[in-house]
Amino acid sequence: MLEDERIWHVRDLVREHVSSPSLRHIRDPAAILSISRRILKVVDRGTGVWQKWQGEREALLKSAVGCWIPTGTLKNYLNLLPGPKLTSTDVAQRMKAIEEEPYSSYPKDELRTGCITIFEEETELGTELPAIIGRIADFVLEEEERERLARERRYKEARTREQDAAEARLMAGADCKWTQLRGAPHVYCRTNGRTYRLSPTTDKKWELFRVDKPSPDDRGEYIGLYSARGNATKVVAELAFQTDYRR
Structure with missing residues (x-):
């Protein structure tokens, strides 16, 4: 029955949300709003425009945001999961729509080379795609944290220079x-x-x-x-x- 099927999809979304290792993320108002919207889309999917995306497909694609995974590779793996056949256009446009959602982000050009290097290295080793996505996602988070710390350091250094200049003006009269x-x-x-x-x-x-x-x-x-x-x-x-x- 349709109602039963929707319940299973809602269960998958809730499980995905509470499986986060961060209790802060689970309680975050923005994250709660995001999962609420996704649940509403599942419940009302009869009027939705994305008919091929349920359960594991959607979760995997969302996990790949910002990882620079080739569209063809994503399409081939996603077609192994339950659901109608996906084309490269299906995958590319759904990814674009996800990137444009609130609290999401576009792939960072400066991380593209690093992501592709990891992808090619793990593909050569025969690593399964979800594991590759996981490693690349960790790399992206580490690089974003490194850049955040670098920005903080540059800001503090700039503030110190401004303070030095202000004190010098004062003491110079x-x-x-x-x-x-x-x-x-x-x-x-x-x-x-x-x-x-x-x-x-x-x-x-x-x-x-x-x-x-x-x-x-x-x-x-x-x-x-x-x-x-x-x-x-x-x-x-x-x-x-x-x-x-x-x-």
Whole structure:
């Protein structure tokens, strides 16, 4: 019966979702939404446009996203699984549709050579396609993690260079925006050649001072207490261009 068949397909989708080794992934709202959509498609597949894709076929193709597996190889293996005969166009267009789904991704060109090298190496050894896909998927994840760490490192290095440049401008006497010297709780800015310091209070407010130089030893001239740095910035913008009686 149709109802019985749909139940089996829903069971396969649920089993696929809960088989993830990551409890965080199983509980992830985006992953739950994705599996919910797939279940809905199975239940309403009578009106769906993809009639050849059920159960293991769909799962295998999804696992191959981003792995650069040749379409012909995928087609031949998928045709060994239950379901109507697939053509290369069936496989290519279904893969394209999966790649365009929310929370999916396109194959990364920079990983293509590495993926194909692994595919050819494992094919020569006679490794079964699902195992090849698994190894390539691991490679893709490792490369993506390596690139993520590299981006973080480049970002931190850029931030360090920016901090160095900001501190250098401040110490050189140039006008600059609020700058925090490393290891100090205060922030300093210089506007119209005048130096100001903001010092945090225990109740998360800011005390504004006019100082001669960015130094913890310079107590400075007290100006006021402010609830946010932006409020102090507005005051500085006005004071910096008023007559300087300190000269």
